[in-house]
Amino acid sequence: EKEGHGQVDYAALWDRHPDERATHQTIDMHVRMARAHGRVWSVTDTPGNPRFGRNLLAGLGAADVVLLVVDATRGVFEQHLEDGANGVRSQTREQLCMAYALGAKQMVVAVAKMDAVSYSRDRFDEVTAAVGAAVRKSGLPPACARYVP
Template identity: 40%
Template sequence: NMITGTSQADCAILIIAAGTGEFEAGISKDGQTREHCLLAFTLGVRQMIVAVNKMDTTKWSEDRFNEICKEVSNFIKKVGYNPKAVIMVPISGWHGDNMLEASTNMPWYNGWTKETKAGVTKGKTLIEAIDAIEPP
């Protein structure tokens, strides 16, 4: 279950739906997005990757991605995460965008930057974000 798996994890990968209403439901007071962030941090998971999924349903909207990133950053900071150390990448699982290769559908997306005590890491895709997970 969620708690057993999370208690042994080095990194949480939070998948957030970008669709109108979907993100808002998850980030609401009793939403699963909030619950899972809080649970991960409480159980000692100090690294997080946020994949903003279903970007195809937003017509690859830069504004929607930025809006979600801002709200998620504000929330995870309150939980205890350092937003500069949390990678946020826009993806479309349905189309494969930014999963393994950089997307041509989001030319506005210049990639992510992760800043930790170990240094600065940069990338564009979800797989590169996973490769950037620091060993415990």
């Protein structure tokens, strides 16, 4: 449970290292296996933070489907998508370029924290349009991405 929020901290199910739990940030790559509908599924959780890019690359390289989680909160989403000074690529754009370079064929974009924007359909459309433009710019085919709130 998240401290003082009365909500389940789903990230803690993946993040096993004490530093990950303390910072609420994935550092290592984590793999979980499941069997369903006659198939074996492997789900890999990788860090989104650029400081741990090597672990992100290891997970992306083995992925059949990429799950990109973006925060719909005003200001946070824009910060993660906008390029910085001196040609520094944004975190989200960098992740999309890595996915393209490693041959991603399918992508699910989960627009998270919709509660922070009162489940606004306009905000969802705004976020998906901006991510769609970034997907195209990265070289990935736009049809490879599906969007879910």
